[in-house]
Amino acid sequence: MIKLSQERTRRLIAVHGWSAVVCGLFLYVVVLTGAVAVLVHEIGAWSVGGSKVAEPMAVPMDATLRTLAQQVPEAQREDVSLFANAAGELVVFFHTHQLNPATGNMEDFGTLMDVDPRSGEVLRSREGYGGEVFNAGPGDALDRFIVDLHVNLHLPDPWGLYATGILGLVMLVAAISGLLIHRHLIKDAFVAPRPSGALLQKKDRHVLAGTWGLVFGFVLAFTGSFFSFATALGLPLVAITAFGGDQVAAIETLVGAPAASDDTPAPMANLDAMHERSAREAGSVPLFTSVAHWGRADSQVLVFHSPAEGQLTGTSNLFDGASGEFLGVKPSLGTVPSAGTVAFDLMGPLHFGNFAGLLSKIVWVCLGLAMCYVTITGLQLWLQRREHDPLWQRLAGSVEVVAYGTPIALAGAAHAFFLSYGRADTHLWVASGFIGFSILSILVGLVLPRAALHRTLAGCLGALLVLLPLTRMLLGGTPWAAALATGNGVVVAMDMVMVLSGVICARVAAGLRWMPRFAAPLPGAAT
Amino acid sequence: MMLTLLLFVAACLLSSLGFAWLAAVNPKRRRVYGLARPAAPAPWQKLAMALLVLAPGVLLLLCGQVAGFVLWLGAITVIGWVVALRRPPLTA
Numbered sequence: 365m366i367k368l369s370q371e372r373t374r375r376l377i378a379v380h381g382w383s384a385v386v387c388g389l390f391l392y393v394v395v396l397t398g399a400v401a402v403l404v405h406e407i408g409a410w411s412v413g414g415s416k417v418a419e420p421m422a423v424p425m426d427a428t429l430r431t432l433a434q435q436v437p438e439a440q441r442e443d444v445s446l447f448a449n450a451a452g453e454l455v456v457f458f459h460t461h462q463l464n465p466a467t468g469n470m471e472d473f474g475t476l477m478d479v480d481p482r483s484g485e486v487l488r489s490r491e492g493y494g495g496e497v498f499n500a501g502p503g504d505a506l507d508r509f510i511v512d513l514h515v516n517l518h519l520p521d522p523w524g525l526y527a528t529g530i531l532g533l534v535m536l537v538a539a540i541s542g543l544l545i546h547r548h549l550i551k552d553a554f555v556a557p558r559p560s561g562a563l564l565q566k567k568d569r570h571v572l573a574g575t576w577g578l579v580f581g582f583v584l585a586f587t588g589s590f591f592s593f594a595t596a597l598g599l600p601l602v603a604i605t606a607f608g609g610d611q612v613a614a615i616e617t618l619v620g621a622p623a624a625s626d627d628t629p630a631p632m633a634n635l636d637a638m639h640e641r642s643a644r645e646a647g648s649v650p651l652f653t654s655v656a657h658w659g660r661a662d663s664q665v666l667v668f669h670s671p672a673e674g675q676l677t678g679t680s681n682l683f684d685g686a687s688g689e690f691l692g693v694k695p696s697l698g699t700v701p702s703a704g705t706v707a708f709d710l711m712g713p714l715h716f717g718n719f720a721g722l723l724s725k726i727v728w729v730c731l732g733l734a735m736c737y738v739t740i741t742g743l744q745l746w747l748q749r750r751e752h753d754p755l756w757q758r759l760a761g762s763v764e765v766v767a768y769g770t771p772i773a774l775a776g777a778a779h780a781f782f783l784s785y786g787r788a789d790t791h792l793w794v795a796s797g798f799i800g801f802s803i804l805s806i807l808v809g810l811v812l813p814r815a816a817l818h819r820t821l822a823g824c825l826g827a828l829l830v831l832l833p834l835t836r837m838l839l840g841g842t843p844w845a846a847a848l849a850t851g852n853g854v855v856v857a858m859d860m861v862m863v864l865s866g867v868i869c870a871r872v873a874a875g876l877r878w879m880p881r882f883a884a885p886l887p888g889a890a891t
Numbered sequence: 892m893m894l895t896l897l898l899f900v901a902a903c904l905l906s907s908l909g910f911a912w913l914a915a916v917n918p919k920r921r922r923v924y925g926l927a928r929p930a931a932p933a934p935w936q937k938l939a940m941a942l943l944v945l946a947p948g949v950l951l952l953l954c955g956q957v958a959g960f961v962l963w964l965g966a967i968t969v970i971g972w973v974v975a976l977r978r979p980p981l982t983a
Contacts, residue, residue, distance in 0.1 A: 554917040554975045556924070569976075576972035580965060674895050674956045717965070720895055720958045727965045734969060882976055 373545055380541040384742050385759075387534045389766045390517070392739045394531050396770050397514035398588070399732025402717050402725050406854050408450025408507035411781055413842030414852025415452030420481040422649045425454060426635040428484035432456055432477060433658060435486075440474040444655040451503050453487060454479040457494075458658075464493050471495065505790035506781040509798065510774065515592075522596035529592030535585035535735075538742075542574050549575055563748050570741040577734045584735065587715035620699040626662040633688030638665055641690055642681040647672030661686055666694060671719045677709040740767050761814050768821035769805030775828035776801025782835045801828075823873030829866030833859035895959045902947030902963045903970060909943030910967075910974040924979050 368376070384391070400407070409415050417423055425446070433441055442460040449455050459474025472494035478487045478501055490497045499508040516524025543549065553575055557568035574581075590598075603614035616622075632655075639650050646669035657663040663685025669678045682691040695701050697708045713719035717728025743763050750756035780797025784790045805821065812820055836859070837843055847855035914920060916936075921928050932940070944967075951960040 551919060553971070554914045554920045556920060556976060556978045558923050572975055573972060576968045576975070580968055671958060674954075674958050676957045676961055714961070720899075720962055723896055723899065724958070724962050724965075727962055727969070730969045731965055734972060882978075 367547075368544060376541045376545045380538055380545060381742075381746050383534050383537050383541075384739070385746055387531055388739055388743045389762065390527075391531045391535055392736055392743075392766060393770050394514060394517070394528055394588075395535075395584075395732060395735045395739060397510055397774070398584070399729050399736065400774065401511050401514045402728045402732060403858075404507045404511055405450055406722070406725070406858060407510065408504070409452075409852065409854050410836075410858035411506045411778070411785070412451040412503040414847050414850060414855045415448075415450065417452045417481050418851055419649050420448035420452050420454050421446070421639070421651065421653070422643070423454075423481040424636045425481065425484075425639075426637075428454075428479060428481075429456065429635060430632070431484065432479070432486070433458065436475045441658045442656075443472070444653075444658050446653040446655070447651065448481075449478065449501070449504065450507060451478075452481070454481045457497070459494070466493075476500075500791070502785060502790045505785075505794045506778060509777060509791075509794045513798075525592045525596040529589050529596070532585045532589030532592060535581065536589065539574075539578055539581045539585060543578060546571060546575065563745075566741060566745045566748055570738065570745050573734055573738045573741060577731065577738055580731045581735055581738065583714050584731065587711045590711055591715060618697055620694075622656075623662055623664060626660065627657075628661040629659060630661040630663070630686040632659060632663060632685055633683075635665070638683045638688055638690075639667065642667040642669065642683070645681055645690070645693075646679045647675075648678070651678065655685060657685065664691075671713070676713050676719050677706075757814075761809050761817060764814070764817045764821060765805050765809035768818075768825055769802055769809070772805050772821065772825050772828060773798045773801040775825065775832060776804075778832055779828065779835050782832075782839045782841065786840065819873045819875065822869045826866045826869030826871075826873055829862045829869060831866075832862045895956060895962070898951055898954060898956055899959045899962050899966070902951055902959070903966050905947045906944050906963070906967045907970050907974065909940055909945075910971050912940050912943065914974050915979075920975075920979065926979060 429444070429446075433444075436458040439460050440458045443458075445455075445457040445459070447455050455476065456479055457472070457474055457476045459472040461470055462473045463469070464471040464473070473492070474497075475489060475491045476497040477489045479485065480487055488501055490500060512518055515528060517527055518524065519527055546552075552571065555568065555572070557565045557572070559565070599614060599618075602618075603609055607614045607617070635653075635655075639653070643649050646667075648669045648671070650667045651670050652668040654666045654668075655663065656666070665683040665685045666680055667683070668680045671678045680694045680696060682694040683689065684691055695705045697705045713724075717724045717731075740763065744760075747756055747760040747763065751760075777794045777798040780793040780800075781790055784793035805824075808820060808824070809817060842850075842852065842855055844856050844859070847853070916929065916932055918928060918931075948960055948963050948967075951963055
């Protein structure tokens with residue numbers, strides 16, 4: 365129990381409430397899309413009908429890479445990035461670094477190829493700056509749209525990152541002020557919503573969810589703000605304060621100085637052998653490989669791995685590109701392992717929840733949805749306390765519209781993706797689908813009375829979710845039997861999640877209680 | 892990943908039992924729902940409840956399952972919330 369004076373408590377309640385009211389709806393959009401984005405890889409695989417190969421980065425690729433290197437201009441062989449996309453294809457980006465006249469920044473420029481890992485066939489190829497060619501394939505549209513909505517609300521850099529970073533800080537403020545104003549945190553941790561009136565029930569539900577979600581709300585908000593501000597604001601600030609504005613010196617300290625340059629031509633060592641050794645060292649298959657100075661004596665290969673069984677963070681192994689010699693584990697920050705490296709390494713797994721496969725992702729989705737619940741019930745509580753003020757009642761309608769409208773628009777974007785995949789520009793259709801269904805939700809909110817809004821929007825969401833697997837399969841998506849036969853159970857699982865979520869929404873729309881002991885108790889049901 | 896899964900599920904089940912026990916004897920919860928208030932738990936019962944909730948996490952750490960421990964931490968906040976949110980049967 366934290367004791368505060370009445371005046372201080374009043375001030376903190378005002379900070380807690382107003383910060384949520386001003387930013388709550390945007391915060392809800394960011395948190396909801398974050399909870400969905402935890403499953404970004406699974407959504408990507410589901411949207412394109414599954415992965416061609418279970419572990420594309422474990423497939424031998426040395427010969428393919430050597431052939432591809434001959435097909436790109438010599439200048440673009442400076443560096444190579446290698447990873448797998450959601451469709452199970454290898455993505456190979458041969459690139460150099462040059463000034464992008466459009467942004468005024470030094471950027472990667474080169475040729476990006478989507479390659480079939482089994483045959484080595486180039487499926488798609490595009491040339492341009494990194495930002496233009498990465499995730500620009502037709503199969504990347506849906507998962508990329510969701511991630512960008514979460515990361516920067518589709519605002520231009522760096523403003524989008526600033527906006528989501530500030531929302532993360534607002535969430536931190538709400539969590540800390542909530543902790544301070546709730547005097548009986550431990551005592552009330554097991555008090556179910558009381559059957560004594562709508563306002564008290566709403567308060568109990570908000571406080572209960574907030575109490576249990578407090579620690580992870582804090583963790584998700586802190587790590588999210590870190591990711592938003594680290595590159596957009598943090599690095600330039602560190603460079604200004606500690607390195608007199610020299611960003612190159614700052615980067616050299618943070619990631620290490622580049623090895624001495626030696627542009628003598630030298631054949632590359634076998635990449636498959638390096639991958640094999642790296643997998644043995646790390647205990648997991650490679651996730652991402654970066655080759656610096658392809659075909660030169662000073663070539664280095666850095667192989668990134670996801671965490672091994674039971675571990676929280678992954679590792680990066682460094683190899684000499686010309687000899688294939690294992691040079692050791694490369695810290696993700698600095699040149700030697702440190703407490704800073706450990707703290708930095710923990711940010712990713714704690715925010716993305718991707719350290720133990722699907723299991724950790726499911727837990728993180730639940731935590732994200734719990735945060736959405738806290739945000740919406742907090743807003744509803746604030747508005748219920750002002751139910752006789754017409755100005756606040758207009759906002760009450762918009763809470764319903766945003767709470768249901770965001771998932772409706774996401775489901776609409778998924779329908780638009782399936783309609784356009786293999787037929788039209790998927791990126792344009794996904795964005796149009798999202799905007800179209802957002803406008804539709806707003807119109808429903810404007811036309812319908814508030815009493816009918818909740819059930820109507822829940823019904824719309826339920827219908828869109830239930831229809832998603834049908835749209836997917838009717839428009840040429842992989843059927844369940846074929847998906848299971850090729851080891852793509854994720855496609856079936858995602859379809860089932862959509863149908864189940866849709867049925868729950870439909871039951872809400874029909875006014876049916878699907879779990880009576882979790883529903884709001886009737887006043888007077890107990891004394 | 893199978894070992895992490897098994898240890899995680901076992902740890903969550905034990906902690907869930909601890910939460911259910913804590914919820915069942917919580918005096919404020921019982922008062923709110925007008926349920927009979929049993930005698931205050933004996934010290935050994937309090938210790939058993941605390942052990943049921945917390946010991947699985949410590950055991951995960953002792954087994955070197957850092958990932959399992961963080962997963963368990965995340966999962967018990969959701970499980971605890973669900974246990975608390977579920978109303979007690981009014982006939983009890």
